[in-house]
Amino acid sequence: MSTIEYFKHKDPPKREERLKACIAHGDTVCGLARKGKGCLTQDGERSFTQGSICLLLPALAMLNSLPDNVVLLHSALGCGSCTHSQNANVRMGGNVRWGRVKDGVWLSTALDETDVISGGEPKLEQAIIEADRRYRPRTITVVAGCVPGIIGDDIDGVAQKVQPQVAARILPVHCEGFKTKIWATAYDAVFHAVGRNLLEDPEERQPVLPDEEGSGREKIRLQRTVNLMNVSSMGRVDEVELERLLNSLGLEVNIFPVFSRPDDMVKATRAALSISTCPTHDDYFLSYLHERFGVPFVLKHMPIGINNTGLWIRDVATRFGQEEAAERLIAAEEAELEEALAEFRPLFAGKTVFVSAGEFRALATAKLLEELGFRVVGIRSFHHDAYAEGEYEKLAATAGEDYVIDIANVQPFEEANLLSRIRPDLFLGHANGNMTAAKLGIPTHVIYNTGLAYIGYRGVYEIARRLHRQLRNPIYNRKLSRHLQLPYSDEWYGESPFSHIKTG
Amino acid sequence: MSSHFIERPRYVCSLGGAAATVTALPGAIPILHAASGCAGNFAWTWNGGSGLQVGGYCGSLTVPSSNVQEHEVVFGGTDRLTEEIRNTLRIMKGELFVVLTGCVTEVIGDDIRSVVSGFREEGVAIVGAETGGFKGTSYYGYDLVLQALFRDYVEKGTPPVNGLVNLWGIVPYMDQFWRGNIEGVRKLLESIGLTVNSFFATDDTQAGLKNAAAAELNIVVSDVYGIEAAETFREVHGIPYLPLPLPVGPSASDAFLREVTERLGIDPTRTEAVIVSENSRYYRYLEPLTDCYNDLDLQRYAVVVGDANYAPALARFLADDLGWLPELTVCTDQLGEDEKERLGGRLRALESGFSTNLVFETDGSEVINHLNSSRPRYADRKYHNPFSPAFVLGSSLERELAQGIGAPHLSVSFPVANRAVLDRGYTGYSGGLRLTEDILSAVVAAR
Structure with a gap:
């Protein structure tokens, strides 16, 4: 199905159907690299699972960042309380971008037992109207959690019904957690709402007074303007790095969707090119922008690590005939970086590392760590889809020995088992994902935090600098491990880490 | 206040409070019968709201969870729950397992009681509580877990122990200072010669909880949290309860000690002596502050x-x-x-x-x-x-x-969101000193 067809439906498709993405698989890097196209068509199930997240959480990370937006959760009152931590990103993100520290505005219709029985639509209607009057926002994103999904509340119908009564644009966003096990569907859910409700076709936007000189200038600018996608996986410091690299190719950058206003989103429909920083995040929307507005895109490499950043720059440069400029830029950047990394390399040489994160991020970061002199001994990817094939190939090509790949939506019990066997010298994990390794006494570092630099050449240097700091004194975790225990039975460590995966 | 929404709710749902409550019990393992995202939502909530405290022995993303999907919504989730519990018992090391339902499994009507009682008949230390998120806030989830424990886990007919009291009403993780606050109230009670079972403190044990019916009195330091559980306790074990406000600082601590003393028929002269000595200590600490407080x-x-x-x-x-x-x-x-x-x-x-x-x-x-x-x-x-x-x-x-x-x-x-909390607490006399320090430090921060 073409992407534009998907956008005609109220709900976005789930990724297990659209991309055949999977979350339960144990393999090795060479195994996955060899399997080639569509390597997994049938996902497994686990007979034991630990809690993880659902699509609501990453979706809210994006929605909470939007200025002048009110997030109205339509669910039981707990859904969306994750915003208490995301609010730190909203405050800091606002501060570094606009010098303004402001809390996000999130509300909950707090469906109770009565609503579950009699339906929550009337409450939602009134909530939208009151939110519009109280906060005067540009947009109200109505986000559905599990409960409306089960009791059958029609948030799109409610939005349509009350839209004439409110000043804000209402965007219904579908995040019914039980409907998909691939939480990366979150990005599709948000983009689906943006695409259906905020973007206008070019002919809808005619200037009141014609200004030929002005519109000519604007046209030339747009020919050099690129969309840079950030779904909240990068902080401002990383955006600045990529802007710097793109500017040096003579390009202007329109960053969205995080921290962007509706106008910036509309601007995206007129850009010369969309640039992804991660196929896991962006494929759905970039295909849509291409099909509906004719904006071409590049979506292949993640600019994490030296080689991958170079590949990412080259992909962009080719589209603008800037190949030579790109080669000069890359050569200069690499030379400067290499010299700066020299002081850290001796401490890294030959140390083993285990990496855990969203698939693309984990694989690109593993490559970066190899470039710094670490030896990768295992990777846990939160899910797997065909976009990552190239990354497994890159890693398999340079792997001294084959190593384990755990496809798991977190599942720290598998990780505890693996880590107790492998005992790496270093572990890099996602937020809320370093605790297992830390309690085992392994030095740890967070693989994603919007306050820290990870991306581009600056990111390589800053990661190296931070790892060097961690490894110079890793005693904190070592002491933790002496006094704390993980909650797993002794027998579990003797079993195969993948013994609870039932293949489909 | 809106009657149609809650702005930035300062609580999680009842499942969230329930899961945190179980995590806070020594050696306990929560088993969520819920959608996959509930556990993560809670972890992110504590990360941002609970003074940098996330999880414990088994919390955060470590908690077993049946992660129900559309299949279970259509066909029911009790088979999946049975499988999850069976494997939890093999993989996880725990002294007590508590099954907690979320919105999805409760709306579809899964009968967890029969699943749980099946395991209990096999001798497993396991309890279930229906904590679907739409039932209320995390504070209520705390109450629901306590009710289940008092009904189905605390042993009945335990011989009474003189001077033993149970203490609750401070909700783990919702009160970031829970560990310090429990400790502070415990010290108050110990100062008048009582032995305290507080379930969640670092030194508490499963045995304390199991034998809680040996207490003379249940003291709930809240007018709201844990009150229904206190009623349950009274119904099931015949132990009365005394709800008292959270005693922060010397005035509230004086009153707290006097009320407990009166209720338990403790010799008031001993309590008055404790009050005099604690106040004298408190004000000796304040003494050198006098100049600056005024100046x-x-x-x-x-x-x-x-x-x-x-x-x-x-x-x-x-x-x-x-x-x-x-x-x-x-x-x-x-x-x-x-x-x-x-x-x-x-x-x-x-x-x-x-x-x-x-x-x-x-x-x-x-x-x-x-x-x-x-x-x-x-x-x-x-x-x-x-x-x-x-x-x-x-x-x-x-x-x-x-x-x-x-x-x-x-x-x-x-x-x-903006403080790190470990053992700090504001209850009792010393808690009053901590709070005075923290408040005045904020006032003079730019000095």
Whole structure:
């Protein structure tokens, strides 16, 4: 199905159907690299699972960042309380971008037992109207959690019904957690709402007074303007790095969707090119922008690590005939970086590392760590889809020995088992994902935090600098491990880490 | 306050509170029968709201969870739950397992009681509680877990032990200072010769919980949290309970000790001796502060914003111990009329004679309107008596309010995003000293 067809439906498709993405698989890097196209068509199930997240959480990370937006959760009152931590990103993100520290505005219709029985639509209607009057926002994103999904509340119908009564644009966003096990569907859910409700076709936007000189200038600018996608996986410091690299190719950058206003989103429909920083995040929307507005895109490499950043720059440069400029830029950047990394390399040489994160991020970061002199001994990817094939190939090509790949939506019990066997010298994990390794006494570092630099050449240097700091004194975790225990039975460590995966 | 939504809810759902409560019990393993995202939502919530405390022995993303999907919604989830429990018992090391339902499994009507009782018949230490998120807040989830434990886990007919009391009412993770606060109340009770079972403190054990029916009295340091559980305990084990406000600082601690003394028929002369000695100690610590308290003119007007435990307790401390003027006290919980009445009663007849305006308001951004309505910020005349110098004692969501009225601020009630909390507590006499330190440190931070 073409992407534009998907956008005609109220709900976005789930990724297990659209991309055949999977979350339960144990393999090795060479195994996955060899399997080639569509390597997994049938996902497994686990007979034991630990809690993880659902699509609501990453979706809210994006929605909470939007200025002048009110997030109205339509669910039981707990859904969306994750915003208490995301609010730190909203405050800091606002501060570094606009010098303004402001809390996000999130509300909950707090469906109770009565609503579950009699339906929550009337409450939602009134909530939208009151939110519009109280906060005067540009947009109200109505986000559905599990409960409306089960009791059958029609948030799109409610939005349509009350839209004439409110000043804000209402965007219904579908995040019914039980409907998909691939939480990366979150990005599709948000983009689906943006695409259906905020973007206008070019002919809808005619200037009141014609200004030929002005519109000519604007046209030339747009020919050099690129969309840079950030779904909240990068902080401002990383955006600045990529802007710097793109500017040096003579390009202007329109960053969205995080921290962007509706106008910036509309601007995206007129850009010369969309640039992804991660196929896991962006494929759905970039295909849509291409099909509906004719904006071409590049979506292949993640600019994490030296080689991958170079590949990412080259992909962009080719589209603008800037190949030579790109080669000069890359050569200069690499030379400067290499010299700066020299002081850290001796401490890294030959140390083993285990990496855990969203698939693309984990694989690109593993490559970066190899470039710094670490030896990768295992990777846990939160899910797997065909976009990552190239990354497994890159890693398999340079792997001294084959190593384990755990496809798991977190599942720290598998990780505890693996880590107790492998005992790496270093572990890099996602937020809320370093605790297992830390309690085992392994030095740890967070693989994603919007306050820290990870991306581009600056990111390589800053990661190296931070790892060097961690490894110079890793005693904190070592002491933790002496006094704390993980909650797993002794027998579990003797079993195969993948013994609870039932293949489909 | 809106009747259609809650702004930035300062709580999780009942499942979230229940899961945190189980995590806080020594050696306990929560088993969520819920959608996959519930556990992560809670972990992110504690990360941002609970003074940097996430999980424990088995919390955060470590908790077993059946992660029900559309298949279970259509066909029912009890098979999946049975499989999950069976494998949990093999993989996880725990002394007690507590099955907790979420919205999805409760709406589809999974009968967890029969699944759980099947395992209990096999001799597994396992309990179930129906904690679907739409039932209420995390505070209520705490109550629901305690009810289940008191009904199905605490042993019946245990011979009574003289001087043993159970203590609850402080909700783990929702009160970031739970560990320190429990410790503070425990010390108070021990000072008058009692033995305390507090279930969640670092030194508590499963055995203490299991034998809780040996207590003489259940002391609930809350007018709201854990009250239904206290009723359950009374019904099942015949032990009465005494609800008392969270004792923060010397005045509240004096009253707390006297009430417990009277209720248990303890020799009051001993208690009075303890009160004299504790107060004398407290004021010896304050002694060297006297110059600066006066020279820097540290008395303040104040706004207190907090949950049902903190709002009255902090207002009382400010009014009766610190000698401040907490003109507005905002309780951000959703409460019934009788609960509101109980909290109001706690703030009537304060020792200082000071009277605070107690307001029930869930939405933080409305606090400024409550303040302005009682005390206009501007006046069109040369001489004006504004709400200044002021202090805001609330959650980290009150930072905008504090900035707006130009007042320093301290986060005490949930969410506390901007402090690290380990064993700090504000209960008891020493808790009053901690709180005085923290408040005054915020006042003089720019000095």
